[in-house]
Amino acid sequence: MTESMIPFAIFFASIFTGNILLTNYLGMCSFLSVSKELKTSLGLGAAVIFVMATTTPLNWLVYQYLLLPFGLEYLRFIVFIIVIAAFVQLTEMTIERYSEPLYQSLGIFLPLITVNCAILGVSLFMVIREYTFFTSFLFGLGSGIGWFIAIIAMAGIRQKMKNANVPPALDGPAITLVIAGFMAMAFMGFSGMIALS
Amino acid sequence: MAKNTLRKTFMEPLGKNNPVFVQILGICSTLAVTNKLQNTLVMTLGVMFTTALSSFTLSLIRNHIPSRIRMMVETMIIATFVIIVDIVLKAFYPEMWKQLGPYVGLIITNCIIMGRVEAFALQNKPMLSLVDGLASGLGYAYVLLAIAFVRELLGTGSLWGYRILGSWWTNWSIMIMPPGGFFVLAILIWIIRETIMKEAKHD
Numbered sequence: 045m046t047e048s049m050i051p052f053a054i055f056f057a058s059i060f061t062g063n064i065l066l067t068n069y070l071g072m073c074s075f076l077s078v079s080k081e082l083k084t085s086l087g088l089g090a091a092v093i094f095v096m097a098t099t100t101p102l103n104w105l106v107y108q109y110l111l112l113p114f115g116l117e118y119l120r121f122i123v124f125i126i127v128i129a130a131f132v133q134l135t136e137m138t139i140e141r142y143s144e145p146l147y148q149s150l151g152i153f154l155p156l157i158t159v160n161c162a163i164l165g166v167s168l169f170m171v172i173r174e175y176t177f178f179t180s181f182l183f184g185l186g187s188g189i190g191w192f193i194a195i196i197a198m199a200g201i202r203q204k205m206k207n208a209n210v211p212p213a214l215d216g217p218a219i220t221l222v223i224a225g226f227m228a229m230a231f232m233g234f235s236g237m238i239a240l241s
Numbered sequence: 242m243a244k245n246t247l248r249k250t251f252m253e254p255l256g257k258n259n260p261v262f263v264q265i266l267g268i269c270s271t272l273a274v275t276n277k278l279q280n281t282l283v284m285t286l287g288v289m290f291t292t293a294l295s296s297f298t299l300s301l302i303r304n305h306i307p308s309r310i311r312m313m314v315e316t317m318i319i320a321t322f323v324i325i326v327d328i329v330l331k332a333f334y335p336e337m338w339k340q341l342g343p344y345v346g347l348i349i350t351n352c353i354i355m356g357r358v359e360a361f362a363l364q365n366k367p368m369l370s371l372v373d374g375l376a377s378g379l380g381y382a383y384v385l386l387a388i389a390f391v392r393e394l395l396g397t398g399s400l401w402g403y404r405i406l407g408s409w410w411t412n413w414s415i416m417i418m419p420p421g422g423f424f425v426l427a428i429l430i431w432i433i434r435e436t437i438m439k440e441a442k443h444d
Contacts, residue, residue: 069419129313165343169343226420228420
């Protein structure tokens, strides 16, 4: 792979081959509870894309220019969480102030996101894999899109599942996990194309 | 009486109030490392340590926290203990630390810890909170260890790195790949709901 292709590979891999939900199980809690409905899934998914694409480069800046020079890498967990929480809070207030319809469709999901492990997970992966500012943005964006695709697909399948005859004990989270397993198998089909190291 | 509450607090999360089966909470950060028994044990020990001690700490200062900022305080306390786990692992078990990668840090966002702190430690005495945190961690640990047991055995034919099944065994490599985790957890929830939950309903 040539040097110039690497950002594209990271972007593509974070959507498909290294899907944050289906290969790393991150963001499962909200995935299982929200994917009952297509409309809420759309809202939450869009909010996740936005927050991941913005907080990952933000955390990159904080890590490179604040934590590394002072030898404070061990504080990254706390600092990343604070950055994410503060940023989400600010965005929520801004949206609420300026755009009512956007707040109704996207803003109400923002507080939920602070506790979504996928957001912190992406930032931690970014540190471990030593991305640059640009690639960490692409990685955040791609991971968000990957999560969005997964939850939309799941919501669509679960709406059809309402007519299916599922054993009572398997109903709810268990059957969702089975579907997620099949989705993960389907996504494994991409893994021959590009590997994320 | 006091002993009874203590006992009840300890037993509930292990049985019919198990955080994983009943609430399906907190699987995010740990499910990813269940393809090896060893990694799972280390991760769940970390979770138990964090759950127990953050519940205890929060319960100690519960009357002094303004309720508006309690989420922030809770996160800080949890993160502190996770950092301790991370540093200890990095210092004494660097190989393990490398394998676990970002998942140690993700203990912070484990919903079980936050859930126990919010739902229990805020209202109860320190010792009781410590027991509750420890029991929730244990209830969580044995489920995850069960998953890891099945995945490692079927996926590689070995346990704890030692070959258990003979050479006749064909590895189910899907088990140690991501889909395996989903399937095993789903089947486990199914079995538990079919057996334990039904008994609990009859009581």
